[in-house]
Amino acid sequence: MSSVLLGDAHGISVVDFKPFLDGSAKQDVASAILDSFKRVGFVYLINHGIPEDKIKGMFEWSKRFFDQPMEVKQLAPHPPSGTHHRGYSAPGREKVVQHLYDDKDIKDSRAKAPDVKESFECGWEENVGSPNIWLPDGVLPGFKEACMDFYSTCHETELEILRAITVGLGISEDYLVKYHDGHENQMRLLHYPSVPAEQLKDDKIVRIGAHSDFGSITLLLQDDIGGLEIEDPNTPGEFNSAPPVEGALIVNAADLMMRWSNDVIRSTVHRVRAPLNAKTVNGMVPERYSIPYFCSPERTAVVECLPGTYTADKPPKYEPISALEYIMRRLASNY
Template structure:
């Protein structure tokens, strides 16, 4: 899949723009050129988000009437569509196994969370961080991607061997720790809706991409970086209350029942 990603982003800009991200900010599909995505809304955080330098391509299920896929013409990159869709559904199987493990951890029936993720209303994103100067990152002129939280249930992340991913220390706000690539592994990242859903039992960590610890550079330039996040959301049509067992008389519910679709779509609009 990384090979397909590299081949897509190596296409001329004009070819990639044959599958453009729509002007509608709720249609989260197709190609996004560098600078199109807005800076994240960090709420009351004192951090000042930096301009993010990356390009991406978003894919969903083919039968999604709300957000149909936007593909480049077949002759541009033959086999690209089929490979993306096959990988999308493999990621969905991984997602379901993670949800089963979470449900057991909450003391629930194994399929409890899977039942809320039937559709699936998910987003597979190919991401490319072009080579940029080390100086521009160290002087906080830009970031490969600014610090942010994800917003659905969870994210399954594949990263190449370049590195640079950092996550905020949950015990020391403002301190970021490197998340180095581990061969043949994935990263599972809790997102904001899961935080609400679990009544803050599981937190969604702030994270971003900056300078890798062992960056191999040429002429002061950071190398290209590729990653593939799979953003997992509960079915848009459902309204969920906080997970049973995460609240009590001594620890009451912090959140009202919420529509998955309304919450996720609002976050999508805020990001573009």
């Protein structure tokens, strides 16, 4: 397995994904990914299959979009409903919350301050329940097409990672793939404006508060600024940097995957703060761009603990639940 392990970044394994994609060392790669998911819930993948030119191009489109005047970006407004994550959200619009299931929890658990970021979100173009919200025709031509092309490319990579997870667990390679048609995924373009370093350090403002994702897995591409931190699995409340690794795709398991795996796989709380050793200019932390791609099963899927993750001595911890019921609870809590 050592040939596929390229090192680690603050305890998160850096894995060469190419031997899985070309079939030369599928089991070794799958085992390395699963081991990192078990330990910390995150893994870095090198040679992940998303072309570098497409990544560069999507970041360029993201910057072009966020450079538009506010009145232009607001032409594709995020709807008031928190269950319809599409369109543009201005800084301070969203408050990330954690594990909410009733009104009291929502009141008590909301972030103290809104997250200082702006975002644009899109999904499958033919999703009738959550239709995409684009800028009007003629405004930033080519943006919609670039987003949809990149969305499809990320979906292809998602399926390969899901295959690796099941190979690692010793079950059918397509066991998870059949639940993930890409129709319920969400791509988010994120821009974190430059902010005062002291306010960020003192938690007077927040980039993204501590949270875990709620779907199956999340793919994350980020620039070289940094700031992502994950909770130490052995010391709750203590966070470690997950620094940018050149050429890497960061993948983290989300809450539904943890439930699906009978807690064999971790869904780890993470946040975005000031990057370590950030070079400030006049006391300001530099702006940051990232592209998370949130993967969820089709909403009719019934999620029950995967074969091989339980035994007679270690029975399933969770009752079956529909993906729709679980995800709608979590989506509604963020707005």
